[in-house]
Amino acid sequence: MTVPLEVRDIWYGYPGGKGDVLKGVNLAVERGEVLAVVGLSGSGKSTLCYCLSGIVPHIYQGNLRGQTLIKGTPTTSMKIPEIATRLGIVFQEPDNQLFSPTVEDEVAFGPENLCLSREEIGERLELALKQVGMEGFRFGSPNQLSGGQKQLIALASVLSLDPEILIFDEAMSQIDEQGKAGIKSVIVGLKERDKTIVMIEHDFDNLDVADRVLLLRDGVLQPFEGRL
């Protein structure tokens, strides 16, 4: 069986940047596995997420060698919207991920792009909001939510695309304790449903939901031994 998410010897430097940020990253994440990646600020964790999700090289070009494979298909041979149905990503900053006036509009945005029928969009909308426990906020404005609730809506907006792989890029760093607990319990639920999960973390307290922890240092992944 093919691995859901695999990285083969990726080297990457930003256009106009000073040299490579990633220097030979190798990685394979299994179905139902939660992999955590830790590392100092500026060590290239977000860059790794971009490489996993096809944002590199589709949005940020630059100098990329090596391959990311999603269920055996290289991200370079898929377009971003195509990748979006297989892999979802939640970023660090809640406010930069919400652009709709109501929660319903936000979560429906993805399925609408996939040209699903209105009935199916409605079903996905309800399911996604239920998964993150935000059904009660459906008709409200995302602006009035707390940071943690905003991240839950950003996550629901990704879940409505029904991806098998989820990437969290320090998704818990800008939110309060209650919000963190909310996101973590959703991650546990997703793992039980056999999703493949990569979470970037700087807070060691959040590593308890992870099956495996790796450290990104000097552009390569290595086993994590409790220190950065």
Place this chain on the structure above:
Amino acid sequence: MKTGLKGLDPRSKLVLVLCLSTLGVFIQDIGILTAVLCVSIALSTASGSRLFVLIRKFRRILWLFVAIAVIQSIFAPSGRVLVSLGGIKLITAGGLYKGVAMVLRMSIVMVSATIMATSNSREIVQGLVQWKVPYEIAFMVSVAIRFLPLLTDEIKNVVTAVQLRGIELDRIPARQRVKVYSYLIMPVVSGAVIKSRELATTMETRAFRAYPKRTSYMVLTMQRIDYTVIITSLITSILTLILYIKC
């Protein structure tokens, strides 16, 4: 459900706003402009806009209006001189008339625009899409509108950052203050650009532009009141314009 003008389809509001602003732009007569402004205020209030809250919020800028009227009247002097200073005609009857007309015109455009603001951005996008505007363009418009609050957020952040470093912007002399603000332009703009780039990336990672078409969960339907509003505003404004040109 919202009723009356409050539940109006964004497309009807758009027609209404376009009619009012067209009248405001073309008409020169102060009497008619005042009438149009009164109608705009009435319709804006009836549509449930927060007109008076906004006026209170921006009351400092209202002085700008008076300034514009005066400047207009200085640069286009005509008719009887009302106030003069050392041989320069400061305020003339004709100039004042033009200045007041200018202020009325700007007020009409702004007041009628508040009618549009009673629909949320998604509804406006949907109105445009159902009018066969390509969805990419419609969403681009809504993201552009989203850019404005991003910019003000960014200005607030940067000003706070400056104040946290112990610089009291209110206390330093005007000339230096201008200098400080000019240093802030770059971080503000680059911050807003980064934010909007992240926003665009997010949209793409949610399958935006997957296909040339897209479905919509929200569907707008025109009610009888929408047709009434569209037809009434078109007929009234065309008649007003014809009568105005003829007389």
